Amino acid sequence: MLTLREATLADSPRIGVIGRDSFGPTLSRVLFPANLQNRARTDVATEEAEWRASRNSRRMKDGKKTFVVVDKLEDGSEHIVGFAQWETPESLPANIEHKTANEADIDVLPPSLDQDALRRLVKDLEVVTERALGKEGHSQMWYLMILGVDPDQKRRGIGKMLVKYGLEQAAKENRDAFLVATPEGKYLYSTFGFEQVGDEYLLGDVPHYPMLWKRPREAGEVLG
Template sequence: MLALREATVADSPRIGVIGRDSFGPTLSRILFPAHLHHLARTDAATEEAEWRAARNTRRIKDGKKTYVVVDKLEDGSEQIVGYAQWETPDSLPPTAKPQTASETEVDVLPPSLDQDALKEIFGLMEVVTEQTLGKEGHSQMWYLMILGVDPTQKRRGIGKMLVKHGLEQAAREKRDAFLIATPEGKYLYSLLGFEQVGEEIALGDVAHYAMLWKRPREEGEEVLN
């Protein structure tokens, strides 16, 4: 049985593994390229999972809203099968910009990670976000930083559960939502009401799409973003 709950720091190791396995065919092969694998202290796959776990922990401590879907098993145990992490207006200090390339400077980066590729990807995301949404970017929106689902658990509605949960909260706060989608995620986001804004962009050699979700407005209400 699937259930959604708020994530804790203790969930980070499992989240790191899911993140690595989710993005293996896309960004992971760019961020952890084969020619750097020999630099790994253990192995590149382990380093990536640990890096993603540490980054998840930092973001939780920074106030990023993080949720997991767990599969509750017959023996009473549970296994995390997907997660989503959102940056929201209340998770940003008053003078802070939304997530930017500077985030790459606060984590310990493993040797098998291509640091130049990471900075290039974050920098491009920042540029695309500002071009699409203006100077404020997504600072007044719910921004889906990352969505990961265990590849062995696909077609169970896990990603849909996680995204809908975030959108419902955004709607209660009278906020819109924004994300940058991979080709694999674009279809799901479209089904949930996101629309592509701007042209297709390439992060590394992988196509990505800036997508915006606008919550239903009530007649005469104040629009916050």
């Protein structure tokens, strides 16, 4: 049985594994390129999962809203099968102009990660967001930073559960929502009313799409 709950710091290792496995065919190829794999202290797969877990924990401590979907097994144990992490206006540092955090300068980075590629990715996100939304960016919105689903658990509605819940929380705060979609995720987000704002662009060699969701203006309007 699938249920959704808020994440805890103890969930970070599993979230790191799902993030690695979700983005392996796309951004992971750019961030952990073949020419740096021989620098790994252990192995690249382990380093990437640990880096993603550490980044998830740091973001949670910074107040980012993080939710997981768990599969409750017959023995009563939980198995995390998907997660979503949102940046909200309340989680931003007060009294500063909003900028996307340059995580290449914040986190402890493994030697197999291409730090220049990470910085370019963060900068590209800043530029694309400003072009789509203006200088204020998504600072007054719920921003979906990352969503990942265990590749072995697809077609169970996990991604839909996570998006729907996040948008319900945004609507309660009278906030719109913003994200940058991969080709795989674009259709899912469009079913919730996200619309592309601005042009398609490449992160690494993968097309991405800035997308905006407008909160329901009518009482009782259904999400998704």
